[in-house]
Amino acid sequence: MSDPAPDLLELRGVSKHFGSFRAVDDVGFTVRAGARHAVIGPNGAGKSTLFGLVSGTLAATTGSLLLDGRDVTRLPVHRRVGLGIAATFQHSSLFLPETVLENVLLAALRRAGTRAAATARARTLLERVGLPTRHDVPAAELSHGERRQLEVAVALATEPRLLLLDEPAAGMSPAETERLTRLIAALPDDVTVLLVEHDLDMVFELADTVTVMHLGNHLTTGTPDEVRASAEVQSAYLGTTEVTS
Numbered sequence: 001m002s003d004p005a006p007d008l009l010e011l012r013g014v015s016k017h018f019g020s021f022r023a024v025d026d027v028g029f030t031v032r033a034g035a036r037h038a039v040i041g042p043n044g045a046g047k048s049t050l051f052g053l054v055s056g057t058l059a060a061t062t063g064s065l066l067l068d069g070r071d072v073t074r075l076p077v078h079r080r081v082g083l084g085i086a087a088t089f090q091h092s093s094l095f096l097p098e099t100v101l102e103n104v105l106l107a108a109l110r111r112a113g114t115r116a117a118a119t120a121r122a123r124t125l126l127e128r129v130g131l132p133t134r135h136d137v138p139a140a141e142l143s144h145g146e147r148r149q150l151e152v153a154v155a156l157a158t159e160p161r162l163l164l165l166d167e168p169a170a171g172m173s174p175a176e177t178e179r180l181t182r183l184i185a186a187l188p189d190d191v192t193v194l195l196v197e198h199d200l201d202m203v204f205e206l207a208d209t210v211t212v213m214h215l216g217n218h219l220t221t222g223t224p225d226e227v228r229a230s231a232e233v234q235s236a237y238l239g240t241t242e243v244t245s
């Protein structure tokens with residue numbers, strides 16, 4: 001590999017304590033600009049907590065987070081969104097009574113100068129995520145898979161440089177997962193993706209870098225091949241799961 005991309009995100013000794021419990025314990029790794037970076041690990045490993053620390057919904061107990069070398073550790077969510085961090089959450093944050101278009105429009109208005117520009121952008125994004133015919137449907141009426149697609153459109157509408165996706169394929173059908181995988185793969189390089197996903201097929205298809213967490217700790221960060229080959233990962237996480245090809 002020549003000419004490595006600069007780091008977009010750097011985590012330095014980041015921890016989150018809930019009382020005496022360390023949900024995230026001294027985690028450090030970097031995310032290259034343009035990366036498709038997956039975070040994997042068993043339930044309770046601290047993946048969603050880590051994402052909360054990056055998006056700003058949770059405050060770090062110790063450590064620091066740098067975006068483009070700038071310390072964002074203490075910035076509130078809206079300031080981080082302004083700097084280009086967008087997240088979809090494991091538990092949906094859609095406005096369910098509002099229409100599909102309105103959900104994307106509300107996010108697009110943060111960036112676009114006019115309502116017309118925001119509407120055009122919202123329509124383009126709904127096309128891209130595969131919801132071009134669902135504009136006028138209340139979000140509450142979407143299928144589970146469609147909601148996840150909508151969440152991705154809402155996140156993209158803020159024009160993120162760093163897109164955090166927490167288990168976007170959870171509860172999706174194989175066809176929906178396949179569509180989402182293609183959507184993420186087709187995102188432009190100026191959108192860096194940090195992805196938590198249980199579906200290891202999706203992880204190993206998409207990711208160029210994989211971080212493994214276990215019980216709040218950072219176990220390893222490497223290429224998919226390195227992670228698959230790691231004995232430590234095999235015993236701590238992949239365990240009996242057979243990972244092939």
Ligand code: ADP
Nearest residue numbers: 018021023041042043044045046047048049050
């Ligand atoms: P993952 O996303 O990897 O499954 P989480 O980050 O959701 O893991 O949770 C990591 C650990 O932290 C779990 O044991 C969970 O019960 C605990 N935890 C998460 N949020 C809280 C909270 N608000 N208060 C106390 N414990 C929490």
Ligand code: MG
Nearest residue numbers: 047048049090
């Ligand atoms: Mg989680």
